Structures are given as C-alpha cells and as structure tokens.
Amino acid sequence: MTTQFIGVTFPSSFQWHNEEVDVVNSVTAQINNNFPNSKNLLINSTWLGPQFDNGEYEKLLRLTTSKIDNVFLLSSIDPMFLNAEQVDNILNLLKNPVLYKIGHFDGTEYEFNFHAAKILPKHFKIYSTDEVVMQDAKHIFLCYNRKPREHRVNLVKKLIDHNLKKHGVITLGENRKIYSKTDKNKLHLSLNEDMSQYSTWTNQIDTFGDIPDDLHSLGNLIIWQNHFLTVVSETEFLPWDNTYVSEKTWKPIIGLRPFLINGQSKIYKWLRDRGFKTFNHYFNGIELEDAKEFEIHGSIISVIKYLTTLEKTEIIAMYNNMLPDLKYNRDRFFEFAIEQQYKINHIFEVTHVQ
Numbered sequence: 001m002t003t004q005f006i007g008v009t010f011p012s013s014f015q016w017h018n019e020e021v022d023v024v025n026s027v028t029a030q031i032n033n034n035f036p037n038s039k040n041l042l043i044n045s046t047w048l049g050p051q052f053d054n055g056e057y058e059k060l061l062r063l064t065t066s067k068i069d070n071v072f073l074l075s076s077i078d079p080m081f082l083n084a085e086q087v088d089n090i091l092n093l094l095k096n097p098v099l100y101k102i103g104h105f106d107g108t109e110y111e112f113n114f115h116a117a118k119i120l121p122k123h124f125k126i127y128s129t130d131e132v133v134m135q136d137a138k139h140i141f142l143c144y145n146r147k148p149r150e151h152r153v154n155l156v157k158k159l160i161d162h163n164l165k166k167h168g169v170i171t172l173g174e175n176r177k178i179y180s181k182t183d184k185n186k187l188h189l190s191l192n193e194d195m196s197q198y199s200t201w202t203n204q205i206d207t208f209g210d211i212p213d214d215l216h217s218l219g220n221l222i223i224w225q226n227h228f229l230t231v232v233s234e235t236e237f238l239p240w241d242n243t244y245v246s247e248k249t250w251k252p253i254i255g256l257r258p259f260l261i262n263g264q265s266k267i268y269k270w271l272r273d274r275g276f277k278t279f280n281h282y283f284n285g286i287e288l289e290d291a292k293e294f295e296i297h298g299s300i301i302s303v304i305k306y307l308t309t310l311e312k313t314e315i316i317a318m319y320n321n322m323l324p325d326l327k328y329n330r331d332r333f334f335e336f337a338i339e340q341q342y343k344i345n346h347i348f349e350v351t352h353v354q
Helices: 017-034 056-061 084-093 114-123 150-161 221-225 247-254 267-273 296-308 312-345
Strands: 004-006 040-044 070-075 098-103 139-143 168-170 227-233 259-262
Touching: 004 056, 017 040, 017 070, 017 114, 017 312, 056 084, 070 084, 114 247, 114 312, 139 150, 139 221, 139 296, 150 168, 150 227, 150 259, 150 296, 168 227, 221 227, 227 247, 227 296, 227 312, 247 259, 247 312, 259 296
Parallel strands: 004 040, 040 070, 070 098, 139 168, 139 227, 227 259
Antiparallel strands: none
C-alpha cells in the first residue's frame, strides 16, 4: 500500500528545503518497501501542532474513520513541536497503531542526526587546521545568538550582569515576542557585519536585525582564531524534550574549540555516547553534566569566571593540551556524518514480513 503523508516541509525558498524533502522521500520509500501490506501513515513534525495555521494538525485529527496499522513520526530539520500528550491523543484517535519514532527522538533505534548527515558535509565551509586553530586567547569566550529565545536572552543578561561581556564576543538578535514571553526586552547586540557575506537567502537574514543567518561557516575568522571557548546557543533547552543537536553544536567541533552548551545538559553524554570528547573535566568542581535547567546559566558563568582568573599563557597551555582531542573530534564528526547518512537510508535494517 502507498504510505499516506501528513505534514509540511520547509518551503522551497528556505534553506535546507531540498535536504528535508530528500529525507521524507527516503523514509517514505523505505516504509513502502518494509511494510508493503500495511496501512501506513507518515507524519512529518515540521511546524505540526495546533499553534500553526497550515491545517495539517487538524487534518491529522480528522483521520478517525479508518484503521491505521503503523504511524511513523519523523523529526528531522526542526525539533518536534507536539508534546507527549498530543502524540498519545493522536494514537488513540487512530485506534492505537504501532508507533515508530524516526529522527530526533530519545531512546529509539531509528534515531539519526539530520544536521550531521545532510547539512554540514554538503554546505559547510571547508577550513584548514591553520585557519581555525586558536592563534591567541584575546577573547575568553564566544557566544553567538541570533533568534532571541528565552534561554539565550537570560544567559546574555547574566553575562552582562556579571561584567563578563568585556572578556568575550556576544551577539543577540533583536527581540521578537514569538521567542520571548515579554516584548519588553530591548537587548540587542550586534557586530555590525555585512550580512550578505554569510547568506544568499535574503528573505531570512534580516529577520532579527543585523545578525547574519550564518548556518554554514564559523563567522568572522579573526574572531574565531582569537577565542578560546565556544558557548553553544542550542535550540532546545528543557531536559524533558527530545535531545536536539543542531549545526550550532557541530560548529566548535569542526572549528577545533572546547564548548559549553546553553541548552540541554544531556547533550554532553549524547555526544560521548557517539564517540566524541567533551571538556567539562577541565572545569573540575563546576557542575555541567547534571545541571538542572535553572542551574545551567550559573554553571556557564562559573566556568567563564574561572577562566578570567587565569593568565593568557595558562589558557593557551590548556588549549594546546586539548588540541589532540579537538582534532579527534573534528575527524570523528566526518565519520559520524557518514554513519548518519547511512542510517537515514537504512532505517529498517531488519525486514518486516507482513
């Protein structure tokens, strides 16, 4: 039987449209091949939920008249917007079909990382080691933020309140109420860069003021070469949401930098479980691994404060000590990317006979 599809993909005018469509087509073909005698439904979670006005969620809720055997829930280009209760409600309406979670889901054998597989190997700028290795520790940290999500705004405010802005490079896109619970936030930090050098997708780059929509590079190389620690401003923050690792986390790994995550603290273990090195042990005594959501910003502040007590020569020595692991991480990323592409194209390793 042909697999029924509900959902939308990024429009053709958006970056990564083709890559998302490739994943949807690959998953659809594999479902058809592995479940040929079942009534199958593929749900793409991109912009799916009652908060969106595209009609796909309502269409899904109307599928109550016929039995569905298998539901395949796909999360790739973006985190899933449906919560667990909404998913359970959908399954009940569909008379409890078998659920397969594919992509960015915890605890599933069908998990893969979209950005490592489809985006960075294809689009990311290629750098030599000499271009990205730290040349000087002029900036203790780098913290780029474009969309002013609440957890990003809160960290930036704390960095400023603790008088740490002078020790790093910080950006923050101008406020949009969709990302913040208040429209009173007037904080906006920019490097006044020429956005056109970072993206040709002009319909997107000016959405949050003069913060480049820089998805495929490390940004200004002079800044990159002269900073020590990257503070990754990930998309997801709350620990109960599925682990979501985007291009933001892969950037310091490709760019040979230690990193801290302003996001889900479980990402550190997620990375190590997949063969990557993390660097939290260099900051012994500061809780990062098991930090609760209300502790994460304090932990990041503590690390940066500790680094401000060191001489520049000590930071350089620390970096040189890390360098073998940093180079290992970069090599491991490109291995991992191949593994993720294979997983996308071979989701069901065991043939399902029905």
